[in-house]
Amino acid sequence: MHSVSFGKCKKLSESEIKHEWEDVQVPLGDRSYHIKIGPGILLESPGFLKELGPFSGPFIVTDSNVADFVGHDLLTLLKDNGYKTSHLLTFPAGEQSKNMDTVVALARSLVEKGADRNALLIALGGGVTGDICGFLASIYMRGVDFIQFPTTLLAQVDSSVGGKTGVDLPEGKNLVGTFSQPRLVLADIGVLCSLPAKEIRNGIAEIVKYGMIKDRELFETLEAKWWDVVNLEPYVTAFLVKRSCEIKAEVVSKDEREGGYRRILNFGHTIGHAVEAVSGYTVSHGEAVAIGMVAVSRISASRGLLDWQDVERLVRLIERFDLPVKVPEELERQAIIENLKRDKKVQDGKVHFVLANGIGDTLIVDDVSDSEVLDAIDGS
Ligand SMILES: NC(=O)c1ccc[n+]([C@@H]2O[C@H](COP(=O)([O-])OP(=O)(O)OC[C@H]3O[C@@H](n4cnc5c(N)ncnc54)[C@H](O)[C@@H]3O)[C@@H](O)[C@H]2O)c1
Numbered sequence: 001m002h003s004v005s006f007g008k009c010k011k012l013s014e015s016e017i018k019h020e021w022e023d024v025q026v027p028l029g030d031r032s033y034h035i036k037i038g039p040g041i042l043l044e045s046p047g048f049l050k051e052l053g054p055f056s057g058p059f060i061v062t063d064s065n066v067a068d069f070v071g072h073d074l075l076t077l078l079k080d081n082g083y084k085t086s087h088l089l090t091f092p093a094g095e096q097s098k099n100m101d102t103v104v105a106l107a108r109s110l111v112e113k114g115a116d117r118n119a120l121l122i123a124l125g126g127g128v129t130g131d132i133c134g135f136l137a138s139i140y141m142r143g144v145d146f147i148q149f150p151t152t153l154l155a156q157v158d159s160s161v162g163g164k165t166g167v168d169l170p171e172g173k174n175l176v177g178t179f180s181q182p183r184l185v186l187a188d189i190g191v192l193c194s195l196p197a198k199e200i201r202n203g204i205a206e207i208v209k210y211g212m213i214k215d216r217e218l219f220e221t222l223e224a225k226w227w228d229v230v231n232l233e234p235y236v237t238a239f240l241v242k243r244s245c246e247i248k249a250e251v252v253s254k255d256e257r258e259g260g261y262r263r264i265l266n267f268g269h270t271i272g273h274a275v276e277a278v279s280g281y282t283v284s285h286g287e288a289v290a291i292g293m294v295a296v297s298r299i300s301a302s303r304g305l306l307d308w309q310d311v312e313r314l315v316r317l318i319e320r321f322d323l324p325v326k327v328p329e330e331l332e333r334q335a336i337i338e339n340l341k342r343d344k345k346v347q348d349g350k351v352h353f354v355l356a357n358g359i360g361d362t363l364i365v366d367d368v369s370d371s372e373v374l375d376a377i378d379g380s
């Protein structure tokens with residue numbers, strides 16, 4: 001990490017790095033922590049580690065892609081800056097690694113490398129790494145500390161905030177896990193430049209979601225600066241990551257364990273998850289959420305909660321980011337309806353939908369009919 005590598009996006013030289021970090025506090029009593037955001041922040045990670053006090057390791061947990069992009073450089077940086085006992089543990093990249101076998105393999109590597117109860121784990125990677133490493137930290141020797149260095153836009157705006165960790169089972173996603181908060185999150189915008197476009201779009205869909213549920217101004221910033229967003233202009237992106245983290249942190253701190261309020265984060269996700277599953281995961285998460293947000297916005301507009309003009313604005317914004325707004329023709333409509341009812345968040349046989357109550361506000365209802373869903377996904 002000699003300079004911040006921006007790949008296709010703007011390259012920042014070391015002198016262009018401002019060394020001023022966006023800071024978001026996640027207020028959770030004695031488990032409160034900070035999210036620090038900015039291009040180049042990983043270069044200063046040794047200083048941040050020092051502030052955490054004594055620990056053993058650290059043990060960087062990362063996937064096989066991120067090991068090549070940043071993992072080895074981070075290991076060198078830490079070793080060169082006083083952390084001689086740093087280690088790098090890797091697993092094969094991809095959702096298919098998010099399972100118990102990977103957790104057991106990593107736990108055994110920790111034992112082999114001498115990790116004790118004072119170990120500090122670093123989750124360096126996307127949401128898959130964050131979920132695996134957070135879970136591992138919460139159970140290894142009955143719990144050790146961990147910090148997050150999210151390297152996908154989705155991880156920076158979503159999965160690294162909120163403390164949900166876990167892995168998948170053959171029966172379904174995220175079925176085993178814990179609530180466990182990191183001690184610190186460092187989101188380096190610079191590392192996002194090596195991300196494939198599809199991964200950037202996954203993160204952007206979540207940022208649009210935050211605008212829709214909580215912040216009209218954020219939505220308008222996305223409209224006005226969409227070109228900077230596409231190109232991951234570092235300081236515009238840092239602002240968007242900060243605002244997204246603030247919104248998620250605010251929601252999570254009011255409802256850490258998903259009692260009710262946290263449900264607003266599922267805007268676009270109820271229909272989105274069904275589309276994702278019925279497509280056999282050929283529709284990506286961000287694409288499915290984009291489709292889901294447009295569909296629930298149409299339901300909201302037909303119920304008089306949202307102006308049709310605002311539905312159009314949402315459609316235009318989503319299209320700017322090359323995300324889809326319609327359910328692919330080939331997906332069975334009835335299968336989507338059936339899937340909605342199997343969603344693990346269904347309670348008392350009722351599916352909860354987060355509707356848009358204008359741009360920037362929501363209303364949760366449980367009386368959306370199948371025909372309203374069908375009309376909305378096919379564009380009326
Ligand atoms: N815990 C939560 O609250 C929460 C919230 C949302 C999603 N999630 C979970 O997050 C996961 C999805 O996260 P994701 O989209 O980040 O997936 P991911 O971690 O698989 O990353 C996507 C791909 O990008 C690669 N990658 C990561 N950083 C890179 C970089 N800087 N440059 C180039 N390539 C890079 C990875 O190797 C991987 O191939 C899912 O498992 C989902 O369940 C968890």
Ligand SMILES: [Zn+2]
Pocket residue numbers: 158206269285289
């Ligand atoms: Zn999501």
